Amino acid sequence: MQGTVAGRELLEPRSLADAVKMLRDEGPLVPMAGCTDLYVALNFGTLRPTRFLNLWNLDTLRGIEARGQTLRIGALTTYTDLITSGVIRRRLPMLAAAAREVGGVQIQNRGTLGGNVANASPAGDTLPVLLAVDTVVVLRSAAGTRRLPMTSFYTGYRQTAARQDELIVTFEIPAVRGRQWFRKVGTRAAQAISKVVVAGVWDKARAGARPRLAMGSVAPIPLRLSQTEHALGSGAPLAEAQAVLQREIAPIDDLRSTEEYRRQVAANLLGQFCAETSRR
Numbered sequence: 100m101q102g103t104v105a106g107r108e109l110l111e112p113r114s115l116a117d118a119v120k121m122l123r124d125e126g127p128l129v130p131m132a133g134c135t136d137l138y139v140a141l142n143f144g145t146l147r148p149t150r151f152l153n154l155w156n157l158d159t160l161r162g163i164e165a166r167g168q169t170l171r172i173g174a175l176t177t178y179t180d181l182i183t184s185g186v187i188r189r190r191l192p193m194l195a196a197a198a199r200e201v202g203g204v205q206i207q208n209r210g211t212l213g214g215n216v217a218n219a220s221p222a223g224d225t226l227p228v229l230l231a232v233d234t235v236v237v238l239r240s241a242a243g244t245r246r247l248p249m250t251s252f253y254t255g256y257r258q259t260a261a262r263q264d265e266l267i268v269t270f271e272i273p274a275v276r277g278r279q280w281f282r283k284v285g286t287r288a289a290q291a292i293s294k295v296v297v298a299g300v301w302d303k304a305r306a307g308a309r310p311r312l313a314m315g316s317v318a319p320i321p322l323r324l325s326q327t328e329h330a331l332g333s334g335a336p337l338a339e340a341q342a343v344l345q346r347e348i349a350p351i352d353d354l355r356s357t358e359e360y361r362r363q364v365a366a367n368l369l370g371q372f373c374a375e376t377s378r379r
């Protein structure tokens with residue numbers, strides 16, 4: 100049954116310090132950013148919590164900046180911000196490519212990177228990008244700041260290592276060298292959840308450089324494919340790397356696809372990644 104906003108409470112912090120104090124002293128509260136996922140849950144009648152913390156007006160959580168080698172992206176950065184950012188185009192074009200594939204324009208204007216990461220869907224389109232480039236998730240609570248590698252952020256199906264009193268504030272991304280590559284396979288070009296989504300980078304010009312690869316919709320959590328990376332980096336032929344990939348992923352049958360189809364697509368995408376990151 101469709102949910103309703105009646106009987107729910109929204110707290111309005113005026114600063115980040117205010118927000119984390121509210122989480123500590125007035126919790127449990129559910130952070131609310133662009134609300135694109137939360138609203139779907141409300142509509143489906145599955146949104147149980149009644150108390151929310153509105154992050155939307157906290158401008159300190161917005162912005163994209165390159166500081167030396169590190170790219171910093173605020174949690175409230177929207178898909179539209181990513182698509183239109185010159186810094187992202189230059190430093191992390193595959194993140195703009197992923198953002199362009201998310202929903203439609205309305206969702207791109209409202210949905211945030213922090214929300215995509217915190218929502219922890221294994222099909223989230225930006226997650227393989229962030230995983231492949233060794234992103235650090237910066238969390239803030241009233242007790243201080245914690246930095247977690249994205250590769251240890253997801254602990255189980257729709258579960259993260261963030262505590263209830265913590266907010267995601269920023270993503271820190273070290274310099275990325277090599278050709279970036281992103282593909283989303285869905286039912287149609289727009290407004291479709293991924294059947295398989297992959298991001299990778301491989302600096303083939305640098306001797307001994309290992310590829311970095313991550314996939315979504317092929318396991319309970321978005322996966323960094325370290326064993327497949329190792330096989331490719333050690334010069335294994337594609338068929339061998341594809342066999343390693345099949346052992347590394349654990350796709351399921353669901354309403355969007357089948358395990359068999361996902362396995363085939365994942366193998367094909369690995370082949371495309373290898374071929375296309377070789378081109379100059």
Ligand SMILES: Cc1cc2nc3c(=O)[nH]c(=O)nc-3n(C[C@H](O)[C@H](O)[C@H](O)COP(=O)(O)OP(=O)(O)OC[C@H]3O[C@@H](n4cnc5c(N)ncnc54)[C@H](O)[C@@H]3O)c2cc1C
Binds near residue numbers: 201202206211218225
């Ligand atoms: C029509 C439609 C199409 C979509 N298409 C796609 C698609 O193609 N690909 C895709 O990946 N996604 C898609 N989505 C999902 C969605 O838009 C994203 O997951 C979005 O990025 C969520 O961001 P938000 O700001 O709206 O999050 P919200 O809905 O506000 O929050 C989502 C979750 O994240 C938590 N949260 C938000 N910000 C923070 C923070 N800073 N710190 C801690 N927790 C936080 C919230 O508590 C909540 O649990 C679609 C959604 C809709 C409605």
